[in-house]
Each structure stands twice: as structure tokens, then as C-alpha cells.
Amino acid sequence: MPKPKRPAGLPSRQQILDFITATPTPAGKREIARAFGLSAQEKIALKALLRDMADEGLIDSAPGRAFHKMGGVPKVTVLRVTDVADDGTVRAVPESWHAETPPPLIRVKERKRGALALGDRILARTEEAGAGWIAHPMKSLARGEALMLGVLRREGDRLVLQGVEKKERRDFPVADAGGAEPGDLVLAEKTGRPPRIAARVTQVLGDPFAPRAFSLIAVHKHGIPVAFSEEALAEAERVAKQSLTGQKREDLRHLPIVAIDPADARDHDDAVWAAPDDDPANVGGYRAIVAIADVSFYVRPGSELDREARRRGNSVYFPDRVVPMLPEILSADVCSLKEGADRAALACHLTIDKAGAITGFRFARALVRIAANIAYEDAQAAIDADDDSSLRGDDDRILPALRNLWACWRLLDAARTKRAPLDLDLPERRVVLDEKGRIMSVAPRARLDAHRLIEDYMIAANVAAALALEGKKAPVMYRDHEPPSREKLVALKEYLATFGIEFALGQVIRPATFNRVIERARALAEAADDGADIVPQIMEQVLRSQTQAYYGPENHGHFGLSLGSYAHFTSPIRRYADLIVHRSLVAAFGLGAGGLTEDEAAGMARIGESISGLERRAMEAERETIDRYVAAYLSERVGEVVETRITGVQNFGFFATVEGIGGDGLVPARDLGTEYFRYDEARRALIGDQSGETYAIGQRLPLRLVEANPVSGALRFELPEGSYGAGGATRGKKPPRVIKRRGRPGNIRHQTRRR
Structure with a gap:
């Protein structure tokens, strides 16, 4: 109406x-x-x-009752102090925050140094300052408290709270355990003023080492919404019963469309099909269909489901659970493209020529019946053996369908090679759990052609979605990835120079520029007498030089993929950005109900900013949970010598990761021996002043694992007995000094502090 x-x-x-x-x-x-x-x-x-x-x-x-822009901070509001740094800097967050983005951390300008403590509440006048906010206190309010997630531990005759944060290096005495026992994971209030800060338990969450507890820590720490409102659940039940018959949908149920996903996939957004094009004008080319779950048919703008989905921004995937963007009746059932079931889809029809170029595309709402849900490994095995007997079912269309998909993909792959996107082959860790949630293994996830195949079909559909909307002059939620900043390129140039690899700053920087650097690194590694492989470390540094991708209505291209127009279209079950693109396609091409509204179109910038922040939150939560699982897995190997690779070097020590497993751990500079160690910032290395012993990024070396903390995900290593400086030569003695050097060796020396 x-x-x-x-x-x-x-x-x-x-x-x-x-x-x-x-x-x-x-x-x-x-x-x-x-x-x-x-x-x-x-x-x-x-x-x-x-x-x-x-x-x-x-x-x-x-x-x-004053108003402010959603996502902004009121000009006068109540703040709660959440951090008082050693240098006296005070930061606070709005006590009431209803936006979908995390609350901003606001710097408080105190009238009198030391007047504010953790948990203090103030009425303050706020103003924007650069990219952040500052607050000017107006009056103090009744005391509030700062919450902390941690594990209770007994220390002598008292209880202390050990935080789950890696950076939290101190424990807090517990003033009130609230019925919790040592070993319990708890939420607690921090009260008092430094250095007399204590903790009072407000909620007992259970055993931090129980199955599913590591993801629970991340959920609580990052404030990830888990429960759906009763209204959203009721709405999901209602819309799930909508009939697909009698609608204007293209019937594709006769085609052997297959969904290829991880073996442990919780939902199935996408499915693919390809066949040789019988058009005489496209000899050697293919027709392909990328069928995507039609979530926009079920989740309408302004509905309770829509509000819940936007509040989450995306699904969050942990080894032991998924926190879905949509209720499970939609995400894991009605919207999920399951084998043998009729499903609503938004189909992207592609025409691909013999060179792999996309020469045509169209979008239609469709009805599909997936011929098979296949794991990546099974699809690869069937193609490699040209035999589908390992696949479930007796559908004789599956193997020919896979052959066509691979044949069409080889064209797309050739076009991708010509386009030369950024080629970083950095393995993803996979945590395998048994039925009871116990860790069976942690290992890099295999990278198969089947993965690349699906990736390239999805990229093709994403490009087509962006171009189709541009052609209609319709709103687009782009996936932007801008080129690296000059500052990061300068740092990369200095780093590469330590390996004798030239990197000219005056050239036009393209993804292929970094690919040539990686090829040069491979050549140097093959020619090295010591067998050192510098490729992974150089890939890591290239990755660190890149900007972070984000969502927005302005097109800045996708640098990493070497594409001028790119939008996420292929995962609307788990990404709100894709749902917005679906709605825009529905509206632009007159595909029925559920299209993008004028208000949504006007708020695209705000929505993009919000979901970009929520994506970063999910990535941090997922990464931290993997680190906790890795630490738990390695906790049984404490005391053993393990093979590691140095991943980071600072003036206070270096970080190393266990080869083939992951997990970063620190080797403090004070444990490297009694001599001086110079920090060479350009080489990212610690160098012994007398011996010349060097610890640099990428270096492989055996280290003894001395600590693995599953609660925080932190590891700690030391040099094995018999190695240079082993035995922590500084134990009980004065710690070594570290000389920090910028560029050429200098004479600036400073004593590192124990923390």
C-alpha cells in the first residue's frame, strides 16, 4: 500500500x-x-x-527524545568507560546502542587526569574528530561496570579471573564468584580503579573445554546474535509454507544441475550446469547456468526476518556450529538447494565463448530440482577417474554433467589466467571434530580443481549481476577492493629489497605486478643452497600490503580479482549483501515481488558500511575460534619440539606458527640468549650483535612448545635445548637488550621491558 x-x-x-x-x-x-x-x-x-x-x-x-543518524553517536549521551590505558587515555562506548554496527570506541577528554575508572558512567557531549569520536564529560552518573569474559582459576587461597583475550596479560582477583567454580567460563564485571581492579561474576557459562565452548567464547566476546526473535521465527515458519506453483518461474527441473560444496556444508546457496552451445555463432563455446537460492522470495524488505538478517549481516561459521543469518527452517531447509527437492532459484544464464569470455547473460526466477549434492573431493575423484561410481545414487546424468562443467570451466580458467588476478596460494586450516565435538585433526584444507571450478563460476555470475544492474542503471551493492596504499607499497619494497627482489614504485600497480614478485621468489627458493622456501613469507607480506575489501554502492573495482565491476550475488542465505543484489535484480528486471525498495536504494551506503563491519566481526570471531581449537589440539604436545616457521618479528621477539597446523606463538627476545639482538625493521629480523644469529620472517626452525592456552588461543615457544641461546639464558638474570634499527644499522639502543 x-x-x-x-x-x-x-x-x-x-x-x-x-x-x-x-x-x-x-x-x-x-x-x-x-x-x-x-x-x-x-x-x-x-x-x-x-x-x-x-x-x-x-x-x-x-x-x-533528541534524534541522531542511525549508526552515529548522539550529541549528548550516556557513555560507559571500558578502557583506562597506562598512559591515562580513557575510552568509552555509548551505554545504549541500537545500530547494527558495533558501538564506536570514543576517546574521553578528562578535565582532571585519573578522574575516571573502568565502569564509570558519564553524561557527555560528543563530536566527530577525523575518523573517530571524542567526548567531553558533563557530569558523572551512578556507577556501572565493565564486563569481561574469562575463566576462573585458583591461585593459592584465592580465585582469579583469567581473560580470554590474548592481549590480556594479567589476572584479576575475584571479589565475588557468584557460585562459579575454578575452571568455569564466566562473564564478570570489572570494578575499581587501577591498580586495584577486581572482578565480580555475573553469569556462569560452563566448562570452557567442553564441546562447542570455543565458539561460545567468540559468540559472547563479539556480541554475535544467536537467538532469533519469536516474531522472526513465526514469520519464517509462515513464509516457508509458500507454494512455488502458479508462479511465473522458468522451469529448469529437467536439467541435471548439481551443487558442489564442502563435505560438511550446512547450507547450499548455489548449483551449476553447463553444456556446449548449439548456436552456430558460438562454436566451441558453452551455455551455463548458475542457480542461486531465491531468498528474496521468502525474506521481504521491512519484514521481521529482514531486520534480523540485516542485524547479523552474515552467517558465522565455526568448526562446531553455524550462527545463521536466517532461521534454520530457511537457511538449512526451504532455501537450501537440496538434492531431489523443488526449490525457488534466481538463475543466471551465461553465454561463454571459446576464449572463456562472457558474451551474454540474463537473469530469471526459476524452479530447480538439484540432481546431486556432491562434496568437492567426490566431484574431483569422479572427474579424475572418469567414473561416478563413488557418488551416491544411480542418476546416469551426473558424470556427463560434471564433464561438461569441467570443459566449460577450462575456458573460464584460461580467461582468468589471461586476466591475471592476484595469485596467493595460502592454505586454509580445517578443524575436524568427532561426533562428540572432540578434535580429531587440524590440517590445511586441500586445494582442488573442483574448488577453483566453483569459484570461477561464482565469479562469472557475480560479474554478470553487477553488469546487468549497471545496464539498467539500478542500484548495485558492489564488493569493492581498492589497490594498496603507497605507504604499504613502500614497506613492501623495503622488505623485498632484503631478498634482492626489485619492486619499482613508479610502475602501474596491478595484481600481475605482485604475481611477478611471487614468481621471482619461487625462482630464488629453487636456486637457494640451504633449501629455504621464501615463497610463503613473501606471499604473507604481499597479502598484508593489500587493502580490505568492503561493500558499498560506489564502484571502485575489485583489484585482487582484476575486475572492473563486481558484486556478490551467489550466497544470499549467508550474506545480506547478496540479498540486496537479488532484490535489485528482481526490481530492475520486473521479476515479481520482493524487489528493492526506494528506501533501501537510498540507504545503500549506510547498509554497505554496516554489513562490512559485521563481516569483519565474523572474520575475527572465526579466526579466534580456530586459534583456540589449534591451541587445544597442541596442548597435548606441550614440552615437545615442533617444526615451526617464523611469521612475524618485532623488537620484543618473534612469532612462529607450527608447520601444517597453524597457531601463532611468541618467542620473547629475552629468551634468545645473553647477547644483544638488533631489530632490522626492513628485513623484519632479529640479529645477534656478536654471533650474527638471525631470526627472520619465513625462517623454518624447531622450537619447544612450552604453553598452549585453549581459552585465549595463545601459544608460547622457546628455543630447544642445544640451540643457540637455549635454556632461556636470561632466566633469573637481566633480560637482553634489543637494538631497534630503522633502515641502516644505527646506534639507537633501548632496553626491552618484561610484560
Whole structure:
């Protein structure tokens, strides 16, 4: 039902947003009405408009009913102090935060140094400063507390709280255990002022080493929503019963479309099909279909399901669980492309010529029936052996379908090679659990042609989605990846120079530029007498030089993939960005209900910023959980000497990871011996002043594992007995000094501190 027309004198949504952003004082309904000179009748309409804007996620209300932009900070608000650094810097977060992005960390400008402590609550005036916010305290409020996630531990006759953060190097005495026992994972309030900070347990979460506990730590730490509202669950049950018959859908159920996914996949967004093109104008080319779950048919703009999905931004995948973006009746059932079931799909039809170029595409809502759900390993085995007997079922269409997919993919692969995207072959760790959630193994995930095949079909569909929307001048939620900054390129140039690899800053930087660097590294590694492989470390540094990809309505291209237009289209079950692209396609091509609304189109920048932040949150949670599993797996090997590779070097020591398993651990500089060690920043190395002993990024060496903490995911190593400086020669003695050098060797020396 269309919204009623607003009175002519009523300001637009953008005018209201501009006003509440620009005004130096809190802006409530009265201030807005006065600023635009509204009549009594218009004030009634203004109230309805402000309510609409709040429902649409454009604005939020602050204390006193003043308004501010959603995702921003009210000009006057209540803050809670969450960090007091050693140098006295105070940071706080808004006590009330309803935006989908994590709350911003605000620097507080104290009137008197040391006046504020952890948990203090203040009424403050805030202002933007550069890329962040600062706050000016107005008055102190009743005390609040800062929450901390940790494990209770008995130390003598007292209980202490050990935080789950790697950077949290101290334990806190427990003032009130709240019924928790030593070994329990708990949420606790931190109270008091440094250095007398104590903890009071507010919630007992259970055994941190129990199955599924490591992901539970990440869920609590990052505030990832787990439970869906009753309204969303009821809505999911209702929409899941929608009939697919009688709709205007292209019927593709006769085609042997297959879904190729990880063996442990929880949901199936995508499926593929290909066949030689019978068009005489495309001899040697192929027709392909990338069928994607039609989530937009079930999750409509403005619905409770939509609000829940946007609040999450994406599904979060842990070794022991998935926290889905959508309720399971949709994500794991009705929307999931399951073998033998009729499913609603948004189909991308591709025409691919003999050179692998995409010469045509169209999008249609379709009805599909997946011929088979196949694991990557099984699909690869069937192709390699030209035998599908290892696959489930007796459908004789599967092997021919796989042959066609591979034949078409070889064309796409040739085009990809010509395009020369960034080629970083860095293995992904896979944690394998048994039925009880216990760790069976941790190892790099195999990289097969089957993985590359699906990846290239998905990239082709993503490119087609972006180009199709551009052709219609419709809104696009791009996946942007900008070129590296000059600052990072300068650092990379200095690093590569230590290996004798030239890197000219004046050249036009393309992905192929970095690929040539990697090829040069491979050549040097093959020619090395000591057998050292510098390729992984150089790949790591190339990766660190890249910018972070993000979502937004402005097209800045995808540098890593060497593509001018790129949008995520292929995973709407687990990414909100893809759902937005689906809605835009539905609206642009007149494919029925569930298309992008005007309000969504107007808020694309805000939505992109939000889901980009939520994606980073998910990535951090997933990475930290893997680290905890790795530490738990290695905890049984404490005391053993393991093969490692140095992954990072700082003036205080170096970090190493266990070969083939992962997990970063520190070797403190104080444990390297009694001599001076110089830190060569360009080479990223610690160098013994007398012996010349060197510890550099990429170097392989045996180390003794002395600590593996599953709660924090932290490891600690030391040199094995008999190695240079072994035995921690500084134990009980004065720690070694580290000479920090920038560029050429200098005379600046400083004593490293124990922490």
C-alpha cells in the first residue's frame, strides 16, 4: 500500500538528516519543526515521518527524545568507560546502542587526569574528530561496570579471573564468584580503579573445554546474535509454507544441475550446469547456468526476518556450529538447494565463448530440482577417474554433467589466467571434530580443481549481476577492493629489497605486478643452497600490503580479482549483501515481488558500511575460534619440539606458527640468549650483535612448545635445548637488550621491558 503524500511544507528525509547532523545542539521534534517553520498540521505529519525514518533505520532517538543518524553517536549521551590505558587515555562506548554496527570506541577528554575508572558512567557531549569520536564529560552518573569474559582459576587461597583475550596479560582477583567454580567460563564485571581492579561474576557459562565452548567464547566476546526473535521465527515458519506453483518461474527441473560444496556444508546457496552451445555463432563455446537460492522470495524488505538478517549481516561459521543469518527452517531447509527437492532459484544464464569470455547473460526466477549434492573431493575423484561410481545414487546424468562443467570451466580458467588476478596460494586450516565435538585433526584444507571450478563460476555470475544492474542503471551493492596504499607499497619494497627482489614504485600497480614478485621468489627458493622456501613469507607480506575489501554502492573495482565491476550475488542465505543484489535484480528486471525498495536504494551506503563491519566481526570471531581449537589440539604436545616457521618479528621477539597446523606463538627476545639482538625493521629480523644469529620472517626452525592456552588461543615457544641461546639464558638474570634499527644499522639502543 503506497504511503500517503506528505504536506508540501514538510522537509524531506535527507533534509532532516542534514539538519540533525549539522546542528550543534540536540535536535528533537520541536527543534526540527521550528527550523523548518512547520504549521500545527505539518507537525502531526512530521511525527509520522520521524516514526517512519526510525522504522527504516535512518535515525534513532537519544536521551531527551533528541534524534541522531542511525549508526552515529548522539550529541549528548550516556557513555560507559571500558578502557583506562597506562598512559591515562580513557575510552568509552555509548551505554545504549541500537545500530547494527558495533558501538564506536570514543576517546574521553578528562578535565582532571585519573578522574575516571573502568565502569564509570558519564553524561557527555560528543563530536566527530577525523575518523573517530571524542567526548567531553558533563557530569558523572551512578556507577556501572565493565564486563569481561574469562575463566576462573585458583591461585593459592584465592580465585582469579583469567581473560580470554590474548592481549590480556594479567589476572584479576575475584571479589565475588557468584557460585562459579575454578575452571568455569564466566562473564564478570570489572570494578575499581587501577591498580586495584577486581572482578565480580555475573553469569556462569560452563566448562570452557567442553564441546562447542570455543565458539561460545567468540559468540559472547563479539556480541554475535544467536537467538532469533519469536516474531522472526513465526514469520519464517509462515513464509516457508509458500507454494512455488502458479508462479511465473522458468522451469529448469529437467536439467541435471548439481551443487558442489564442502563435505560438511550446512547450507547450499548455489548449483551449476553447463553444456556446449548449439548456436552456430558460438562454436566451441558453452551455455551455463548458475542457480542461486531465491531468498528474496521468502525474506521481504521491512519484514521481521529482514531486520534480523540485516542485524547479523552474515552467517558465522565455526568448526562446531553455524550462527545463521536466517532461521534454520530457511537457511538449512526451504532455501537450501537440496538434492531431489523443488526449490525457488534466481538463475543466471551465461553465454561463454571459446576464449572463456562472457558474451551474454540474463537473469530469471526459476524452479530447480538439484540432481546431486556432491562434496568437492567426490566431484574431483569422479572427474579424475572418469567414473561416478563413488557418488551416491544411480542418476546416469551426473558424470556427463560434471564433464561438461569441467570443459566449460577450462575456458573460464584460461580467461582468468589471461586476466591475471592476484595469485596467493595460502592454505586454509580445517578443524575436524568427532561426533562428540572432540578434535580429531587440524590440517590445511586441500586445494582442488573442483574448488577453483566453483569459484570461477561464482565469479562469472557475480560479474554478470553487477553488469546487468549497471545496464539498467539500478542500484548495485558492489564488493569493492581498492589497490594498496603507497605507504604499504613502500614497506613492501623495503622488505623485498632484503631478498634482492626489485619492486619499482613508479610502475602501474596491478595484481600481475605482485604475481611477478611471487614468481621471482619461487625462482630464488629453487636456486637457494640451504633449501629455504621464501615463497610463503613473501606471499604473507604481499597479502598484508593489500587493502580490505568492503561493500558499498560506489564502484571502485575489485583489484585482487582484476575486475572492473563486481558484486556478490551467489550466497544470499549467508550474506545480506547478496540479498540486496537479488532484490535489485528482481526490481530492475520486473521479476515479481520482493524487489528493492526506494528506501533501501537510498540507504545503500549506510547498509554497505554496516554489513562490512559485521563481516569483519565474523572474520575475527572465526579466526579466534580456530586459534583456540589449534591451541587445544597442541596442548597435548606441550614440552615437545615442533617444526615451526617464523611469521612475524618485532623488537620484543618473534612469532612462529607450527608447520601444517597453524597457531601463532611468541618467542620473547629475552629468551634468545645473553647477547644483544638488533631489530632490522626492513628485513623484519632479529640479529645477534656478536654471533650474527638471525631470526627472520619465513625462517623454518624447531622450537619447544612450552604453553598452549585453549581459552585465549595463545601459544608460547622457546628455543630447544642445544640451540643457540637455549635454556632461556636470561632466566633469573637481566633480560637482553634489543637494538631497534630503522633502515641502516644505527646506534639507537633501548632496553626491552618484561610484560
